[in-house]
Structures are given as C-alpha cells and as structure tokens.
Amino acid sequence: MIRSLRIPRSASRTPLGWVAVVPAGLLVLVFLVLPALIGLFNTFTDSTPEGKAWHIVGLANYRAVLADSTLGVAFGNALLLTLIAVPVEVIIGLALAGLLRRPFPGRSTVRVLLLAPWLVSPIAAGVMWHFLYNSQVGITGWANRLLGGNGGGSPLADPRWALLSVALVEVWRMAPLAAFLLLPGVSAVPQDDLDQATVMGSPLLTTWRVAIIPRIRALLLTVLLLLVAQSLTTFDGILVLTGGGPGSHTMTPALYAYTLAVETHNWPMGTAVSWLLLLAVLAVGAAYIRLLRVDAA
C-alpha cells in the first residue's frame, strides 16, 4: 500500500517529466544559442552571407574594430546613456511605487496607465519624439514659444543636447515600467516595518534604506538588470531619432554593429562588434547572478 502510493508521488512531481521542456529547449537552442555560437565563430573568419569561400583570420576582426575610433565612441555613449538614464529611471520608479503603495480609488487604473509609454514601440517612440522635439509642432517648441521664444531648434540636432534628448525618451519609456514592476514588491512591505522606522524618527530616505530596499533587493536587482541591458543595447529608438548623429554623438554599439553588417556590408566587423556588446551584457548578467546568490545566502 505504501509502495503503491510512493510511486505516483514521485512521478507526480513532474506529470510530463522532462519531455515538457523539449519544445521550449529546441526553439531556444535552434533560434538563439546556435546562431549566437555561429556568430561567435564568424567573428574569427572573413565569411560573409554572400561569399562561399572563407578563411580563419584569428583576431583580425577584433583588431580592426578596436582600432576603429567609432567603436570607442559608441561604447562611451552607451555607458554615458546608462549612467544618465538608469539612476533616473530607478529613482522615478521607486518614488512612484512609494506614492502608489497604499490603495486609493483608481489605483489599478493608474498602475495600468504606467505601462502606456512602454507599449509604444521604440520605433514608434522615435517617430513620435522626432516630432515632439520639433520647433513647429512639438512640445519643446510649444514650451519655448509659451516662454516668449521663437520655438528654438530641435535638441536632437544639437551635439550638446542630442544624447540627453535620447536619454529622456529612454527614461519616458522605461521609468514608468520600472514603477509598474516595483510596485507589488514595495506594496508588500508590512506597514509595521514602516511605522517602526517612522517611530524611530528616521527621515524618508532612511526609511527606504532600512525598511524597504532590503526587502525588495532581489526584485530591484532584476529591474536594474532589465534597465541596464536595455540602455546598453539601445538600437531602434536611436535609429529613427538621430541615426547615431549628429556626427557620432549618439552612436551606440548595437547601431554601429547593424550599420557595419547591414548597411556597409562589412559582415565580419559587424558581428565582432555585436559580440563585444553581448560580452558586456553577459558581464552585467554575471554580476546580477552573483549579487542574487549573495542575497540568497
């Protein structure tokens, strides 16, 4: 009797067994992992999609892209964009989650509306903000005229403002999403913990540091991973907004890889740049996994 119960119990842990992961595993292996590895191999060859004959060229592609000054500019821009956009997104996200923490009538509607900017695709957001930054029909021109100006020019064409303007579009799309994702975690912090911090007389920032952040650490790290990877790999929005210009003031590694491989048909260099970018994201990912593990320990 005990025996007959034990067998279905152990089987019941996974009704379909490991067969259940086969479709998902196959799709990911064939369409993601295999192409990524082929791409990695390609970076050590001179192969192109059109050419039949190819040779191993060792590190020549990497030497070529590292000698190219645009690559440094592109990675510098991505880093700057990340350093500007991500802290702003996290602070807005946390602040909004704090404001929406306690229930009030209409809170669920407000929470869904936070998703609105993210629902606009990066391409559509690019087209939209191209016009919103326009001196005649845009918001910046309207505000400039309201303050007595003549509309001004588009900040996207100004080398000093271009990257900041791109960062603002990024913040517009991602900060409300961060708030949306952080809200359940922040709401779940028990009121008692917050009251205790308040009784101790701690000002707002200390309450966050002592009572809230430690409780949502894993969630916050996960949102950070999403935001950092998003801004490091920014591509479609910039393609429409500035095309990387003026000059290379808003060039990013993903856009540079795409330009090299697809537009100038330099396939080996394009894949090499895209793998350098992937390595940067994997390094961020490794840091994330490590920090999560520290969290669990």
Added chain:
Amino acid sequence: MSKRLKWSGFWRVVGIVAALVFCLLPIVWTLVAALGLQPDGLRLQGKFTLDNLTGITTFEPAFVSEFAYTLAVSLAATALTIGAAFPAAFWLARTSSPGVAALMPTLLVLAVSPLIAYGLPLSNVEHAAGLYGSFAGLVLASAAVQLPLAVWLLRGYLLRIPRSLDEAAVLDGASGLTVLLRVVLPVALGGVIATGVLVFVLDWNLYLLPTLLISHPPEVLPVAMRDFFAFERDLEWPSAAAALIIAVAPAFLVVFIAQNALENLVFDPEG
C-alpha cells in the same frame, strides 16, 4: 500629526498627477494631432477631423495589409511562445533537479541579451533552412526570442500554486497532459494571460528581427514605419500622428482588456 498627514496626502496627489502627465502627455499630444488639432499657447487650434486616421492608406497604401500581417505574426508567435513556455515552466517549478536555481537567472540574462548578436547569423541559418522571408520563419524566431522571459515569468506564477493540487490529480490517475491543461492551467490562467499580453506587446513591437528575417513585402508595421520615415522626411505631423495612433492601438487594447490579470503581475526572482 494630522496636519503632516494632510500635507503628505497633498504631495502624494501632486506626484501621481505629475507622473501621469509625464507618461501620457506625449501620447495625448500625438492623439490631438491625429485629430487635426494643434496646441497654440494654451488653446487648441484647427478643426476636429477623422480624415488623418481614415486617410492613412493615401500615403501608405499597404498599411492595412502590413497591419494584418503584423497582427498575424504577433498572435501566432505569442501562442507558440506560451504553448512551449507553459509546460517547461511547470517542469521547472516542480522538479528538484539541481541546476534549476542557476538556470532561472540565466534565462533572464538571455532575455535581455542584444538581439543583434544572434539576429545577424540567424538570418543565415534561416536562409540555409529555407525559412528566410517566410511567415513560419519569422513566427518561430519571434517565439524563441520571447521564450526565456515567458518561462521565467510563468515559473514565478506556477511556484505559487500548491503542489498538492497536481499531486492529487495524478493520484486520481490523470495523465500528464490532462493535469497540465485541466488542473493547473485554470488555476494559473491569470499568470498565463499576463505573460501572454507582455509577450504579444514585445512581438508587436519587434523591429530588428523582422528587418533581418523578411524580404519585403510583406512588411511588419515597425519596419514599414521606419522605412517610410527614413525616406519621406517631409512627412506631415498629422499623418504621422495618425499612423502612430493606429500602430499603438492593438497594444493598448490588449492591455486594457487584460488589466485585471496584469494587476497581479509577478516580476520577482523569488516567486
């Protein structure tokens, strides 16, 4: 104390209103332009009209077929992603295999990896497999791209469903597939819908993947929009605004319909 509370309530309202203006002003600005109106000082100028919205095919004749093609690709890819992710997430939620703990954050890292790194060679793979430019080729690739995130999200939901539920069904002699579809799915439906909606939006907005995998036509909307924008820089704002409003409408509609499910979205590595 009550005075302090009153003030904190005041600042809370100010903050929430400011956030909503920040989120929605660009979209409302676009909607107003699509309806033929233009802010001038503190008033709206122009005449309300639906002509920009209804006349969208005059400047983009293929708009309707592009819209339909994007919708078909996104729906098929979402169905495939969820269909493959659900059983996988269930196994990962129930197994005690070592390595699952390490696999889950790795899936998330895979989900945020730059598409360009595998998208370029993927177009070669699809050429070699005869899938390049086909509906199936785009659907399979899109489904695979969203799979890591979908599995990660769904597992978070399935961990919350008590084990005893499916264990009891197995004891009653139900087959694996029956347990999954008749016992677990109804309980996990909210999570499946929330995940499906996020995946649909991501699919609907894909740009780089279709650019690399389809030879136009037929084009998907983001690709058509970018091509049009790149080659017609003198595009009028009301026409562009109308195209934008129609192009974002399906994502808004889906989220609006599924808002109850999205309200319970769990985005936490600890489930």
